[in-house]
Amino acid sequence: MTTLPINARKPHLFPKLPLPFRDAIDAYSLELKLLAMKILGMMEKALKIDGKEITELFEDGTQSMRMNYYPPCPQPEKIVTNGIYRSIEHRATVNKLKERLSIATFYNPINKEFGPAHSLVTEKSPALFRRIAAKDYFKGLFARELGGKSYLDVMRINN
Incomplete structure (x- = not known):
């Protein structure tokens, strides 16, 4: 889901999103942009990069989110694919009793x-x-x- 810039969102794809969720996405997106720019600025300083080369690269970028829901898993210790499907680096840990929500946010220059x-x-x-x-x-x-x-x-x- 594209979250920033706001004009790049496609609200017609999610017509039943409750208004409180949309408001939360707005607030979260803007705060996360501020955090991302602060981290990028710290990277510039730590790497001794002249000027604002990194922050300028990202300041007008796009931000997107990916949300994954993992329900309780009755047998979290099992290996489902028997090694046939090779997992990429990101792996989710499931729990027998509790559900899990994972939210990844990406910030990309365009x-x-x-x-x-x-x-x-x-x-x-x-x-x-x-x-x-x-x-x-x-x-x-x-x-x-x-x-x-x-x-x-x-x-x-x-x-």
Whole structure:
């Protein structure tokens, strides 16, 4: 579900969402954007990146949420697929007695270019990853199979 910017939402897909839930999403989305920008600013400072290269990359980005509901599981100790389905890195822990709700939030830049921060690339520290338009990065990311652990290897410059 796209949460920000508000004009990118598709409320017609969720016509029966109760108004209190929509209000909660509005408030949560805006607070989470502030938190995300604060964390990105701290990353800039910790990495000694000049200017606001990271925060500017994300300031007009999109935010989306994914919510997963896990009901109580009568036998949480079992392995359901017997190893046939290989799980990706994220795994949910189920409980025999209690339900679980997981909310993941993603913040993505749009109409920008990904790559090493310009201020971190020097003669002594050359770029290890290539630059790519955000739309091309996401196109490749979502087109790949889940066999590997990281899409970042596609970005790596082979020296």
